[in-house]
Amino acid sequence: MQVFLSQLMLGLVNGSFYAMLSLGLAVIFGLLGIVNFAHGALYMLGAYAAYIGLERFGINYWVALVVAPIVIGALGVVIERLFLRHLYKIDPIYGLLLTFGLALIAEGVLRYSFGVSGQTYEKPELLSGATDLGFMVLPDYRAWVVVASLVVCLGTWFLIERTRLGATLRAGTENPALVQAFGINVPLMVTLTYAGGAGLAALAGVLAAPVIQVTPLMGSSLIIIVFAVVVIGGMGSILGSIITGLALGLVEGLTKVFYPEASSIVVFVIMAIVLMVRPAGLFGKEA
Amino acid sequence: MADGQAIPVAPIAHPAASTAQLSRLGLAVGLAILVLAPFIGLYPVFIMTALCYAIFACAFNLLLGYTGLLSFGHAAYFATAAYMCGWLVRSAGLPPELGIVAGVATSALLGLVVGFIAIRRQGIYFAMTTLALAEMAYFVFLQWRSVTGGEDGLQGVPRGKLLGTIPLAGAPHDKLFGVLPIPDDVVMYFVVLAVFVAVFLFIRRIVHSPYGQVLKAIRENEPRAVSLGYDVDRYKLLAFVLSTAIAGLAGALKSIVLGFASLSDAHWSVSGEVVLMTLLGGMGTFAGPVIGAFTIIGLQNLLSDRVGEWVTVIIGAIFVVCVIAFRRGFVGELLAWLQRRKRQ
16 A cells, blocks of 8 residues: 555656646747747756756755756746747747757757766755655655645646736737737747746756756656647646646556556557547647 | 648759759769779778668658658657567578568558557647657567567677578678679678668659659648548558658668667657758758768767767757758758759
8 A cells, every 4th residue: 555655646746747847838839839849958957957056056955946947947048039039930840850959969968967877866854754644654755846846837827827917928829919019028928938938847857856866868758758748638728738747647656556567658558549539639729 | 830731841842954954963973972882992881871871861751851740759660670670580580681571561560550640630749749659669669678678679680691592791702803802791782772772762753653742732731632632641641651661671771781779779869860860961852861861870970989978969959050040951952052043
């Protein structure tokens, strides 16, 4: 029972990362029309920002939670201004290819600096314990990851679906020219959206750093699963991507208990099934 | 093409009369170099490897350049055939030609299944779906140790004898015309070259056929192709299967040439590399993917000893530059330049 519950919890932790990344991917795709392959790399860079911050500058975990997303968000501004800006009027596959190139560059640079074997990032002391819930022992850090990412995901959902800023953002998705005519600086909004998505990915990276090995390869292996999550959920709905992400994490955790050999492919199998039954994805809008 | 219609993927390339002459000249020169290559000191194994990737890129180009479908998981078909062929030749003792045929068939079958699932979504979703399904194939190869050897890959695939008579390894002992020494690997080399030329001509034939014209119509404007009464999904699926079969041919041939099939063949970065080869050379052109493949394989060979991990960075940088400033690729830019000059 303990094994079962802890695998389930681990699945939920992974699901939180899927949710945060697919959320950012959906928001960026909505406004920029770009499938950001570099999202995994940004997540990886977030984890490394925390690691380097701790090793070189003695920046602790809690500060890293704030600083890393800001640094990676700033990198996002540079990426958007320098590269993505040129691609809005052409076929979206070029955006995928460009960000793929950026991901390769990031991965290569970090492999050169740190090698492929992982680095360990210590849990913050406050969360290094575990709580006995009676039926299971829950490591505090895992609980924190799930709660923190849920708060962030729902906060993002609230920001986009329930505030004036979010309404402008959504209007920009539908008709950028019209929004611009109302005197809103659309290019700036686009830049900040990409930066926000990048920051979100970096935040997920910092949250992940203590639970997994920090390696240059952590981003690319995650992004492909997140793509599958996005295909399953459909990129149309923000709440949809959160739910799909968490649910698939859980399913993956369950598979680890009952049939561990299939745990690395179960998400892809589900994707294939969903595509057969409901090609637009579970929450997709288009027919 | 974000689930609708948009700007066509491939750059415009309408070879006019004089460019047709030029391209014939270019092809003749290219073929002459390839025929002479092993005799003028070029390392045959390198060129064979590059030719295998050239076949791979041509297969990919049939899909991206002429049909407008971006498959981001072509490594899966390359690797599937490599494993299938390698295993059959090594462990089941099949002759190489049967191994290759079986490899191609397996890849085509996998392509049929994946294609059937993936063409339900268009544009960018198609790319993501093919990538995810290819990753699934990667994990299967990783875990199915008894057949694939897991992380070690499938080592020691013998080249065997072609049609049971012609040994593919080593070289004949006689000298050519009694004077020229025949370099190692020369038999294998010409087999690979022959396959490459056959694939090149085959793809030209497909593209110039009425079927190829329909594919281009789908690339340019899918809704219109639908409204003209074409069963677009069937055309796309056939193109996908053809492309995966040829990608399989490339992989199977590679496992015979190099004597192994490895897990890295199935890695997503290989899927990315074949996109880059096509993009860099010029998608939607016949010679483009070949030039792209030779450039990238040459670059990797040249750089991997000297700069190590930076190869990935350099490949990534080429990707970025290509997408921002060089979307037509070498051949596409050349054709565009010729066209501009003609107009003046």
